[in-house]
Amino acid sequence: MSTVLEARDLAKNFGGLAAVTSLSFRVEAGEIFAIIGPNGAGKTTTLDLLSGMLSPTAGTVHLAGRDVTRLPPYARCHLGLGRAFQVVQPFPEMTVEENVLVGAQFGERSVSGAEARRRADEALERTGMDRLRDVPAEDLNLLQEKRLEIARALATNPEVLLLDEVMAGLRPAEAREAVTLVKQLNAEGVTVVFIEHVMPVVRDLAHRVLVMDYGRELAMGTYAEVTADERVVRAYLGEADAEAT
Amino acid sequence: MNAARKGAVPARGAPAGLVRDLVLTGVFGLALFLAPTLLRDWFGQASVSYLSLGLRALAVAVLALTWDMVARTGQLSLAHGAFYGAGAYTAAILLKNTGSPLWLGIPLAAAVGAVLALGLGAVTLRLFGIYFAIATLAFTEVLKAVVQEALPQAVAGGAAGINVPALFRPTFVPGEMERWEIAFLRNQSYFYVYAGILLLAIVVSVLIQRSRLRSAFTAIRTNEWVASVVGVNPARYKLLAFVLSSALVGMLGAVEAHRLGSAVPEGAFAVHVTVLALVTPIFGGLYTTVGPILAAGVLATIEETFKRSLSDGYMIAYGLVLVLAILFMPRGLMGLFRGLTRRMKRGPGPPSEASASPAAGGEETGA
Numbered sequence: 001m002s003t004v005l006e007a008r009d010l011a012k013n014f015g016g017l018a019a020v021t022s023l024s025f026r027v028e029a030g031e032i033f034a035i036i037g038p039n040g041a042g043k044t045t046t047l048d049l050l051s052g053m054l055s056p057t058a059g060t061v062h063l064a065g066r067d068v069t070r071l072p073p074y075a076r077c078h079l080g081l082g083r084a085f086q087v088v089q090p091f092p093e094m095t096v097e098e099n100v101l102v103g104a105q106f107g108e109r110s111v112s113g114a115e116a117r118r119r120a121d122e123a124l125e126r127t128g129m130d131r132l133r134d135v136p137a138e139d140l141n142l143l144q145e146k147r148l149e150i151a152r153a154l155a156t157n158p159e160v161l162l163l164d165e166v167m168a169g170l171r172p173a174e175a176r177e178a179v180t181l182v183k184q185l186n187a188e189g190v191t192v193v194f195i196e197h198v199m200p201v202v203r204d205l206a207h208r209v210l211v212m213d214y215g216r217e218l219a220m221g222t223y224a225e226v227t228a229d230e231r232v233v234r235a236y237l238g239e240a241d242a243e244a245t
Numbered sequence: 246m247n248a249a250r251k252g253a254v255p256a257r258g259a260p261a262g263l264v265r266d267l268v269l270t271g272v273f274g275l276a277l278f279l280a281p282t283l284l285r286d287w288f289g290q291a292s293v294s295y296l297s298l299g300l301r302a303l304a305v306a307v308l309a310l311t312w313d314m315v316a317r318t319g320q321l322s323l324a325h326g327a328f329y330g331a332g333a334y335t336a337a338i339l340l341k342n343t344g345s346p347l348w349l350g351i352p353l354a355a356a357v358g359a360v361l362a363l364g365l366g367a368v369t370l371r372l373f374g375i376y377f378a379i380a381t382l383a384f385t386e387v388l389k390a391v392v393q394e395a396l397p398q399a400v401a402g403g404a405a406g407i408n409v410p411a412l413f414r415p416t417f418v419p420g421e422m423e424r425w426e427i428a429f430l431r432n433q434s435y436f437y438v439y440a441g442i443l444l445l446a447i448v449v450s451v452l453i454q455r456s457r458l459r460s461a462f463t464a465i466r467t468n469e470w471v472a473s474v475v476g477v478n479p480a481r482y483k484l485l486a487f488v489l490s491s492a493l494v495g496m497l498g499a500v501e502a503h504r505l506g507s508a509v510p511e512g513a514f515a516v517h518v519t520v521l522a523l524v525t526p527i528f529g530g531l532y533t534t535v536g537p538i539l540a541a542g543v544l545a546t547i548e549e550t551f552k553r554s555l556s557d558g559y560m561i562a563y564g565l566v567l568v569l570a571i572l573f574m575p576r577g578l579m580g581l582f583r584g585l586t587r588r589m590k591r592g593p594g595p596p597s598e599a600s601a602s603p604a605a606g607g608e609e610t611g612a
Contacts, residue, residue: 082475
């Protein structure tokens with residue numbers, strides 16, 4: 001296995017607040033990698049650093065062996081990094097199809113019009129959004145917005161997909177559907193890094209889990225290993241119980 | 246379901262829409278070509294003033310449409326006066342200081358506009374919203390000061406400006422034509438040049454709207470960060486819109502200087518130009534090709550009518566119209582028309598979402 005995505009000693013301060021501190025990890029090609037932790041642990045900040053929305057105070061990010069720390073988000077996208085946001089961010093003035101087409105047309109450096117259309121169609125079908133393709137994005141409900149978020153990221157043809165709490169707010173049946181989709185994508189070779197609060201989902205999906213607390217690595221390992229870790233249990237006490245049910 | 250989708254895909258295909266828009270542009274061009282002759286046949290001597298109204302509408306249409314191109318990327322530019330003035334002065338300085346051919350100033354003005362926009366854009370397009378607007382406004386003032394104070398008076402004429410030779414000098418043939426026909430011929434020639442610039446701007450606008458550039462522009466306008474995460478380079482497309490727009494405005498500035506006979510700092514870099522460029526597309530409907538052009542025609546006509554009937558206070562009435570328009574039609578004339586056509590298509594029965602929405606979608610991707 002080879003490393004596709006790596007964080008080396010990442011740190012991000014917001015003024016006096018250290019959101020992420022000396023965080024290092026490697027995501028291997030073909031892996032499903034979960035990041036969990038209590039609210040405010042720095043999970044979303046970490047994804048922001050990986051995707052280039054934020055530039056780190058210290059440390060570097062490597063994508064496919066290349067130092068991308070100074071590259072803007074679109075350049076990382078061209079190198080194969082896709083992202084779905086926690087707070088869904090569709091382009092509200094566009095239809096569902098137009099939203100996904102943006103990803104398909106610009107996700108790689110040069111994509112022909114026909115190829116972009118094919119990728120958009122595929123992303124729409126896989127996320128079950130093809131029936132809604134002509135609906136304005138502003139008219140979608142939350143579940144549909146989340147699917148659109150994933151569809152648009154998929155259309156960029158990513159090798160590594162960052163998913164930020166895409167299961168939150170889904171009903172069990174919907175969550176199962178989403179889990180199946182992630183597994184399918186992974187089986188096709190897409191590496192997945194995801195943030196999740198729903199523990200059964202983490203258990204079902206993740207090959208490895210990074211547990212964060214206060215911006216640092218608290219534990220790392222398989223689901224069984226980290227959930228057996230006493231420090232993790234302590235950090236999660238209350239919250240994990242409430243959310244796992 | 247499947248059939249509906251198959252139907253939707255070709256209808257959205259870029260080529261069909263592009264061809265339609267270019268054909269419509271050609272029809273509009275033909276109408277512009279015939280307009281002066283028709284006006285002359287119908288109105289005789291009065292056609293001179295109709296033509297100058299037409300000239301004004303064409304000039305405002307170019308300002309408005311090119312401003313809209315920049316607005317499509319989410320940038321509010323207050324530099325239209327700068328590029329207009331730069332164009333005027335490019336032609337003026339060139340012809341005053343060199344023995345260049347009369348027409349060379351116009352393409353050169355486009356080049357100067359593009360280069361200035363590239364420079365200004367590279368520095369300022371990283372700025373968001375109001376900061377970009379202020380920077381572009383400041384740029385207009387700086388450019389005016391440079392022309393007026395920094396450049397040697399012998400080259401740029403200082404505050405007094407430079408005389409610019411006319412592009413057309415129709416000769417009066419006694420016996421064969423009447424006095425007013427001189428003014429008509431002169432206006433007619435300029436009318437064609439203005440129309441040519443407008444048609445060029447329309448073609449640029451249509452090519453943007455019918456290609457993936459439209460996706461990029463809209464995505465950047467809506468959310469620059471998200472656009473970047475899905476692979477759109479915001480700086481690149483904002484710069485592209487800014488450069489195209491400024492080149493076209495530069496050309497307009499040069500031709501206007503020829504027609505007005507001079508380039509003067511206060512006139513060429515007037516805030517008035519910037520304001521017109523911004524108000525007109527808002528009145529007509531932002532992010533469309535037709536809206537700004539339609540608004541230019543309507544506003545020029547309203548302004549002219551008020552000027553004749555109200556004399557002194559006409560600017561107050563004109564301002565009132567603009568305020569009311571923005572209050573009661575926030576999406577401009579185009580928004581008004583879209584609302585009407587949608588209502589007519591639906592008819593009196595209950596609105597059928599399935600049949601109405603693809604049609605409406607097609608309408609909105611239109612020119």
